[in-house]
Amino acid sequence: MGSLFRSEEMTLCQLFLQSEAAYACVSELGELGLVQFRDLNPDVNAFQRKFVNEVRRCDEMERKLRYLEKEIRRDGIPMLEIPGEVPEAPQPREMIDLEATFEKLENELREVNQNAEALKRNYLELTELKHILRKTQVFFDERLYCDADTGVYRSPLSFVAGVILRERIPAFERMLWRACRGNVFLRQAEIDTPLEDPSSSDQVYKSVFIIFFQGDQLKTRVKKICEGFRATLYPCPEAPADRREMAMGVMTRIEDLNTVLGQTQDHRHRVLVAAAKNIKNWFVKVRKIKAIYHTLNLFNLDVTQKCLIAECWVPALDMETIQLALRRGTERSGSSVPPILNRMETLEDPPTYNRTNKFTSAFQNLIYAYGVATYREVNPAPYTIITFPFLFAVMFGDLGHGALMAAFGFWMCYKEKPLQAKKIDSEIWNIFFGGRYIVLLMGLFSMYTGLIYNDIFSKSLNIFGSSWQNNYNESTLRENKALQLNPDSEDYLQYPYAFGIDPVWQLAEANKIIFMNAYKMKISIIIGVFHMLFGVCMSLWNHIYFKRRISIYVEFIPQIMFLTLLFFYMVLLMFIKWTTYGPSPPYFGSQDPEIVKTSGFCAPSILITFINMMLFKTDANTRPQCDPTMFAGQIGLQKFFVILALMCVPVMLFGKPYYLMKEQKKRASQGHQSMEAAAENGAAGGAPAPAPRGHDDDITEVFIHQAIHTIEYVLGSVSHTASYLRLWALSLAHAQLAEVAWNMLLRKGLKSAGYQGGIYLYVVFAGWAAISVSILVLMEGLSAFLHTLRLHWVEFQSKFYSGEGYLFQPFSFEVILDSAGQTEE
Numbered sequence: 001m002g003s004l005f006r007s008e009e010m011t012l013c014q015l016f017l018q019s020e021a022a023y024a025c026v027s028e029l030g031e032l033g034l035v036q037f038r039d040l041n042p043d044v045n046a047f048q049r050k051f052v053n054e055v056r057r058c059d060e061m062e063r064k065l066r067y068l069e070k071e072i073r074r075d076g077i078p079m080l081e082i083p084g085e086v087p088e089a090p091q092p093r094e095m096i097d098l099e100a101t102f103e104k105l106e107n108e109l110r111e112v113n114q115n116a117e118a119l120k121r122n123y124l125e126l127t128e129l130k131h132i133l134r135k136t137q138v139f140f141d142e143r144l145y146c147d148a149d150t151g152v153y154r155s156p157l158s159f160v161a162g163v164i165l166r167e168r169i170p171a172f173e174r175m176l177w178r179a180c181r182g183n184v185f186l187r188q189a190e191i192d193t194p195l196e197d198p199s200s201s202d203q204v205y206k207s208v209f210i211i212f213f214q215g216d217q218l219k220t221r222v223k224k225i226c227e228g229f230r231a232t233l234y235p236c237p238e239a240p241a242d243r244r245e246m247a248m249g250v251m252t253r254i255e256d257l258n259t260v261l262g263q264t265q266d267h268r269h270r271v272l273v274a275a276a277k278n279i280k281n282w283f284v285k286v287r288k289i290k291a292i293y294h295t296l297n298l299f300n301l302d303v304t305q306k307c308l309i310a311e312c313w314v315p316a317l318d319m320e321t322i323q324l325a326l327r328r329g330t331e332r333s334g335s336s337v338p339p340i341l342n343r344m345e346t347l348e349d350p351p352t353y354n355r356t357n358k359f360t361s362a363f364q365n366l367i368y369a370y371g372v373a374t375y376r377e378v379n380p381a382p383y384t385i386i387t388f389p390f391l392f393a394v395m396f397g398d399l400g401h402g403a404l405m406a407a408f409g410f411w412m413c414y415k416e417k418p419l420q421a422k423k424i425d426s427e428i429w430n431i432f433f434g435g436r437y438i439v440l441l442m443g444l445f446s447m448y449t450g451l452i453y454n455d456i457f458s459k460s461l462n463i464f465g466s467s468w469q470n471n472y473n474e475s476t477l478r479e480n481k482a483l484q485l486n487p488d489s490e491d492y493l494q495y496p497y498a499f500g501i502d503p504v505w506q507l508a509e510a511n512k513i514i515f516m517n518a519y520k521m522k523i524s525i526i527i528g529v530f531h532m533l534f535g536v537c538m539s540l541w542n543h544i545y546f547k548r549r550i551s552i553y554v555e556f557i558p559q560i561m562f563l564t565l566l567f568f569y570m571v572l573l574m575f576i577k578w579t580t581y582g583p584s585p586p587y588f589g590s591q592d593p594e595i596v597k598t599s600g601f602c603a604p605s606i607l608i609t610f611i612n613m614m615l616f617k618t619d620a621n622t623r624p625q626c627d628p629t630m631f632a633g634q635i636g637l638q639k640f641f642v643i644l645a646l647m648c649v650p651v652m653l654f655g656k657p658y659y660l661m662k663e664q665k666k667r668a669s670q671g672h673q674s675m676e677a678a679a680e681n682g683a684a685g686g687a688p689a690p691a692p693r694g695h696d697d698d699i700t701e702v703f704i705h706q707a708i709h710t711i712e713y714v715l716g717s718v719s720h721t722a723s724y725l726r727l728w729a730l731s732l733a734h735a736q737l738a739e740v741a742w743n744m745l746l747r748k749g750l751k752s753a754g755y756q757g758g759i760y761l762y763v764v765f766a767g768w769a770a771i772s773v774s775i776l777v778l779m780e781g782l783s784a785f786l787h788t789l790r791l792h793w794v795e796f797q798s799k800f801y802s803g804e805g806y807l808f809q810p811f812s813f814e815v816i817l818d819s820a821g822q823t824e825e
Contacts (some may be wrong), residue, residue, distance in 0.1 A: 004360070004382050006545070007373055008315045010350035010808070015310040016340040018330075022299070022308045025329030025339055026292050026811075027089040032325045033812030036313040036351060040300045049297040057095065058290035064102040065282055071109060072276050075269065079276045081421075086817070087281050089288035098285065105275055112268045119264060120198035123257045126250050127195060128163040128206070129234045133247045135189040135208040136161055136236055157185070157212040158219060164231035166190060166205040172229045176211065179221055185212040210236075284817060291816050311344070313351055313808065350375050353808035358416075362435045363388065370793045371803025376545065378538050380797055387531065389441035391791055394527065395730035395784040396442070397449030398738060399456035401777050406443025412436035442785075452500040453731075457772070458738035460506040464498035482510055488582070516735070520728040522574050522606075528724025528795070529567045532717070535799030536560050542800055554655025558648035559713060559799075565641040565648075567721055570610050576630050577603055602626030613638040652710040657703045664699070720795040726787050734780050741771050 017025050029035045041049060072079060090098070164172060169188060176184055187210050194203040209231070211222055226233055237243050299308040314322055319341075326339040352373050356364045364381045366388070373379055396402065412419065413436050424430070432439065454460040468485055470477075477483070485491040485504075496502070501519075505512055536559050543551045581603040609630075612618060616639060618628055629635060749757075749764030797803070 004354070005379055007376055007379060007805075008317065008353040008355065008808075009376070010313050010353060011316045011319070012344045012346045012348070012350070013312055013314055014342045014344050015312060015326075016342075017299075017308045017310070017326075018335050018337040018339070019306055019308060021330045021333040021335035021337070021339065022296060023092055023292060024333040025326050026295050027288070028325040028329040028332075029322070030089065030288065030291060030295070030811055030813040030816075032321065033810050033814055034315060034318045034322060036808055036810045037295055037298050038311045038313070039298045040309070040311060041298065046297075050301065051293040051296050054092075054095075054293040055290060055297070057099065058286055058293065061095075061099060061102055061286045062283075062290070064106045065279060065286065067106060068102075068109065068272075068275050068279060069283075071113075072272050072279065075272055077269075077272050077276045079279055081280060086813075087284055089292060089813070090285050092289075094285075095289060098282065102282075105271065109268070109271055112264060112271065116261070116264045116268065117198050119257060119261050120196065123254065123261065124195060124198055125232070125234075126254050126257065128191075128208075128232060130247065130250050130254065131191050132161050132163065132208050132210075132234050132236055133243050133250065135191075136210050137240070137243070138189075139187045139210045140238070140240075157214050159210055159212045159236075160219070160222060160226065160233055161208070161210040161236040162226060162231045162233040163191075163206050163208055164226075164229060166207045168229050168231075169207055169209075172209075172225070172231070175225055175229070176222065179225055180213065180218055183213065183218060184222060186210075187212075283820075287817060287820055288813055291811070291813065295811055315353055349805070351808035352805040354379055354381065359437050360385070362438050365434075366438075366789065366792070367797075368807070370797060370801075372805045372807045374802045374805040377802060377805075378541050378545075378800060380538075380792070380801055383534075384792060385441075387796070388788055388792060389438065389445040391527070391531075391727065392442045392784050392788040393445035393449040394524070394727045395787060396446045396734060396781060397453045397455060397731060398458075398734065398776075399447050399450030399461075401457070401734075401738070401772070401780075402443050402446025402448075402450050404443070404773065404777050405781060406440060406447060409436055409438075409440030409443050413440055442781075453735070454497075454501040454503055454506070455735060455738075458735065458742045460501075460503035462503040466502055466504045467493045467495055467497050468502065468504045469493065513732075517728070517732065520731050521725065524724050524727035525721065526571050526574065527727065528721055528791075529563070529571050531724070531791070531796055532720060532799060533560070533563060533568065535796045536563060539800035550656060550659050554651055554659065558651040558655075562645045562648045562652075562714070563717055565645040566614075567717065569638075569641055570606065573606050573609060573630065577606060580630060604628055604630065613642060616642070649710060649714060652713065653706055656706050657699055660702055661699055716798070720798075723795055724791065726791070730780075730784055730787060734776065734784075737780065738772075738776055741768060741776065745771070 046052065069079070173186055173188075176186055188207050189209075190207045191205070194205050196202070197204050213219060213222055223233070237246060296308065299310045301307070302309055323341060326341065330338055352375055354364055354373070360381060363384050364379075366384060367373070367379070367381050393402070396405075412433055416436070419433060424433075450456060468491060470485070471489075471491055472480075472483060501516075505515060508515070536556070539559070540552065540556045543549075543556055618635065745764050745768040749761035749768075752758075752760045
C-alpha cells in the first residue's frame with residue numbers, strides 16, 4: 001500500500017562494476033541516494049584497503065580548504081553560496097588540478113602571512129622605540145648633570161630602557177626591588193594607544209620603562225629580570241641630539257612600513273576574495289570525491305583485479321531508476337562493459353525505509369524516536385498526523401493560546417526557505433523548526449478544542465446565544481449569592497448551545513469545576529478506549545500481512561474481545577446515561593415514579609457500576625425509589641461479559657504454545673513415518689531417507705513470552721485506560737492556570753480607572769502576556785507534548801508496534817553534505 005502505511009519492500013542485490021567505471025557509477029548512485037552498501041571487507045583494516053591513498057589525498061585537500069576558510073572568516077569576507085544546483089562529483093583526473101590549486105593557494109597565503117607577521121613585528125618594534133624616545137626625555141632631564149669639560153649633560157648612572165605589558169608592571173617592580181636590594185631606580189609611563197600583537201592580532205596595552213643602576217653586576221641582574229618578564233629592551237642614546245636623530249629615522253621607517261603593510265594586506269585580501277568565490281564549490285567536490293572512495297573501499301575485487309563487486313540494499317520499486325543511473329555512470333566513464341545488478345536471496349532482515357517529505361518527516365521522526373519499525377510492519381506515522389495534534393489539543397484546548405501557537409507554526413512554515421538558508425546554530429531552535437508542521441497542527445487543533453470548551457484566555461464567547469436565561473429579579477440576585485437555574489423550567493430553553501459548551505458555565509462558581517470535570521473525564525476515557533481499540537485493530541493488519549493466522553485466533557480476537565466487553569461497554573454506559581437521564585425532579589416537586597427513575601437524582605455512577613460489575617455485586621446503597629440498573633437485563637449481561645472476558649485470558653496465555661506443541665507432534669509423527677518407510681526401502685535395497693530436522697521453536701520460550709505478553713496486556717488495559725485521564729487532568733490544570741493569570745493580573749488592570757489606570761493596565765498587560773506566552777504556551781505546551789508522546793508510544797503503539805528494525809541509510813551526497821554543514825556550524 002505504499003511506504004506511508006508500510007515500509008518499502010527492499011531487495012538485496014549484487015553489483016558488478018568494471019574498475020574504470022566504478023567511480024562514475026558510484027557517483028551517480030550518490031546523487032540518487034537510494035542504495036545502501038554493505039561492507040564486504042569487515043576484517044580489513046581501514047589503512048589496508050584499496051583506495052586508502054585517495055582518501056588520504058582528500059583529507060589533505062580538506063585540511064587546506066579548512067585553513068583557507070579560517071583565514072577568510074578571520075578577515076570577515078563573505079563566502080558566496082552555491083548558485084543553482086550543487087556541482088557534481090569531479091572526475092578522478094580532476095583531483096590533480098584541485099590539489100595543485102589548493103597547494104598554490106595555501107603556499108601563497110602562508111608566505112603572505114609570514115611576510116605580514118614579520119612586517120608587523122618590525123612595525124611593533126619601531127612603534128615601541130618611538131614611544132621610548134618620547135617618554136624617556138622627562139626621565140633623563142631628572143637624572144642628568146652637566147660635564148664642565150665638554151659642556152654635555154650626562155647621567156652619573158647606567159640605564160636600560162624598554163617596553164613591558166602594563167599588567168606586569170607591579171610584579172616587575174617588586175622583583176627589581178628585591179633582587180637588586182633597592183639599588184635601582186625605575187621610572188615607567190603608560191602608552192596611551194593599544195598595540196597590535198603580530199602573532200595573535202590582539203590589542204595589548206604596554207608601558208615604557210627605564211631603569212637606572214650602577215655597576216656591571218646590577219646590569220646583568222636587571223637584564224635577566226627583564227628577560228624573565230618578557231620585556232623588550234631597546235637602545236636609547238643618552239644625548240638629546242642623538243635621540244632626536246634616531247626618532248626622525250624611526251618615523252621615516254614607520255611610514256615606509258605602513259606603505260608595505262598596506263600593499264601586503266591588499267594582496268592577501270585579493271587572494272582570499274578570489275578563494276571565497278569558489279570555496280563552497282571546492283568543499284562539495286572534495287567531500288563527494290572522498291565519499292565515493294570511502295564507498296569503493298566497501299567493495300571486493302574479483303580474481304582478475306578488473307572488476308569490483310558490491311552488495312547493497314535497494315527499494316524494489318526503484319530498481320529501474322538505479323539501473324538507469326548505472327548506465328549513465330558507465331557512459332560518463334567511457335566504459336564499454338555494462339554494470340550487472342542481480343537480486344540475491346537472503347534470510348537477513350532488510351532495513352526499514354519509509355519515504356517522507358518535509359511534512360511527514362517530523363511525524364515519522366516521532367515514531368523513530370520510539371524505535372525503527374520492524375521490516376514491513378504497519379507504520380503508525382500517517383495516523384499520528386491526526387491523533388497526535390488532536391490528543392495534544394484535548395489537553396491544551398484554548399482558542400487564544402492555540403492561536404498563538406498556530407501563528408508561530410504558520411510563520412515558520414511561511415518563512416521556511418529563508419530560515420533554512422540562515423542555518424541558525426541553536427539546538428532548541430532547530431527542534432522547533434524541524435517540527436514546524438507539528439506546531440502548526442497542534443495550534444489549529446487547540447483552537448478547535450478551545451471552541452468546543454468555549455475557552456479563550458479563560459473567558460468564553462457567546463456566539464450563538466446562551467440556552468439559559470435568568471428569571472430572578474434584581475433584589476433576589478443581590479440578596480442571594482448562590483442561586484441555581486432549573487433545567488426543568490423556563491430557565492432552560494430546552495435546546496443545547498449550538499457548538500461546544502454553553503457560555504453560561506463561565507459564570508458558575510459552585511458547580512463549574514464539577515460539571516467540567518465530569519465532562520472532560522468521560523471524554524478522556526471515551527477517546528482513550530477508541531484509541532486503544534484502533535491500536536489493537538492495527539495488529540490484525542500485521543497478522544494478515546505476515547500470514548500469522550494463529551495469532552489472529554489466539555491473540556487478536558481475545559484481545560479485542562477483552563477490551564470491548566469491559567472497557568468499550570463502560571463507554572456505552574456513558575452514552576446510555578447521557579441519553580436516558582434528565583433533570584432531577586424530586587428537587588422540583590415531581591412525584592411520578594417513572595419520571596423519578598429516569599431523573600438525574602437516580603442516575604447511577606459509571607465508576608461504581610463498573611466496579612460492581614467486576615465484583616459480581618449490586619449497589620446496596622441505592623435509593624429505594626430508584627432503579628440501580630440503566631436497562632433491563634443489565635446485571636445478567638454484565639456477568640456474561642465479565643465471564644467471557646476472563647475466558648479470553650487463558651486463550652491468550654496458552655493458545656499459541658498449545659498450537660506449537662500440536663504442530664511439533666505432527667512433524668514428529670510425520671518424521672517417524674518417513675523413517676519407517678526408509679527402513680522398509682533399505683530392507684528392499686533402497687537408499688535410506690534423511691533424518692528429520694529438530695524443531696526450531698522452543699516451547700518454553702514461547703510460553704514465557706506469551707505469559708509476559710498476556711499479563712502486560714491484561715494489566716495494561718486497566719492502567720492504559722486510566723492513563724488517558726491525563727487528558728482531563730492537564731486540560732483542567734491549563735484552564736485553571738489561565739483563569740488565575742486573568743483574575744490576578746489582567747482583571748485588576750481592566751478595573752482600574754483614570755489615566756493612572758491606563759498606565760497600570762499597560763504594565764499589567766505586559767506581565768499577563770509574558771506569563772501567558774512563557775508558562776501557558778511554552779511550558780504547558782511542552783508538558784502536553786510530552787504527555788501526548790507517552791500516550792502514543794505506550795498506550796497506542798504497544799498494541800501493534802514492535803519497533804525492532806534498523807533504518808535504511810543509503811549512500812547519499814545530500815545527507816553527507818548536510819551532516820558536514822551542520823558539523824561546521
